[in-house]
Amino acid sequence: MKNILIAPSTDPCAVKDLTKYVKELEEAGADLIHCDIMDGKFVPRRTYDYMILAFIKKSTKLKLDVHLMVQNPVNVAKDYVRYGADRIIIHYEAFPDKIQLVGAIQAIKKLGVEVGVAINPKTPVKVLDSILKYVDLVLVMSVEPGQSGQKFIKDSLIKIAYLNKKRVEEGLDFLIEVDGGINSINAPIIAVSGADILVSGSAIYNAEDRAAIIKEIHGDALV
Ligand code: DX5
Ligand code: ZN
Numbered sequence: 001m002k003n004i005l006i007a008p009s010t011d012p013c014a015v016k017d018l019t020k021y022v023k024e025l026e027e028a029g030a031d032l033i034h035c036d037i038m039d040g041k042f043v044p045r046r047t048y049d050y051m052i053l054a055f056i057k058k059s060t061k062l063k064l065d066v067h068l069m070v071q072n073p074v075n076v077a078k079d080y081v082r083y084g085a086d087r088i089i090i091h092y093e094a095f096p097d098k099i100q101l102v103g104a105i106q107a108i109k110k111l112g113v114e115v116g117v118a119i120n121p122k123t124p125v126k127v128l129d130s131i132l133k134y135v136d137l138v139l140v141m142s143v144e145p146g147q148s149g150q151k152f153i154k155d156s157l158i159k160i161a162y163l164n165k166k167r168v169e170e171g172l173d174f175l176i177e178v179d180g181g182i183n184s185i186n187a188p189i190i191a192v193s194g195a196d197i198l199v200s201g202s203a204i205y206n207a208e209d210r211a212a213i214i215k216e217i218h219g220d221a222l223v
Helices: 015-027 050-059 073-082 098-109 156-169 187-193 210-218
Strands: 005-008 032-038 063-069 087-091 114-119 137-141 175-179 197-200
Touching: 005 210, 015 050, 015 210, 032 050, 050 063, 050 073, 063 073, 073 087, 073 098, 087 098, 087 137, 098 114, 114 175, 137 156, 156 175, 156 187, 187 197, 187 210
Parallel strands: 005 032, 005 197, 032 063, 063 087, 087 114, 114 137, 137 175, 175 197
Antiparallel strands: none
16 A cells, blocks of 8 residues: 555644644654645635744754645745745646646746645646646645635545546656545545545644544554
């Protein structure tokens, strides 16, 4: 069985507790940290910015995935890279057309980080067909972006399976990350569908034993 990576999301945690939480996640066995950045425009809520990311960076050796739910991701990407992002994830829906999306991917890659593209639940996965060769990762949103604690949208499994088939057929090596509503019950089917990285916010944040829940989502109990 392939190794699934667990990326706890920072979203459910209050900003003042973030560095403590991230340290705890590292000790609890997280593989990387998924940093949810919202600007109050692309999605209604605002979270934190690159200055807070700098503190997160100092508190952990884990890699930081930065999920930019913002209106103009290219304008801010360099600040997030400067302050600690290892991978920048931008939204397909943040661009008026594919030419500008590919331009953004290439511009962010030049900053020296990996780049991922995210798609919202209502966006058909096929829109990414011509984009897949440019990205290091696809983030399948399995809830509407903007809020942790929502229910996993089952149709996301079809998108994951499609992407998994496509990368084999086309010999591509992008990773498939899935974000939203993931817990220890639905993690196995998401992993089997082809996901490489599972993001989990509230299931981990609300667990009494965070190391145990990370282990369960990881599937260690099954092998
Ligand atoms: C949603 C965020 C997710 C979310 C995950 O806008 O991108 O990362 O916070 O949280 P859960 O696992 O609670 O859905
Ligand atoms: Zn996210």
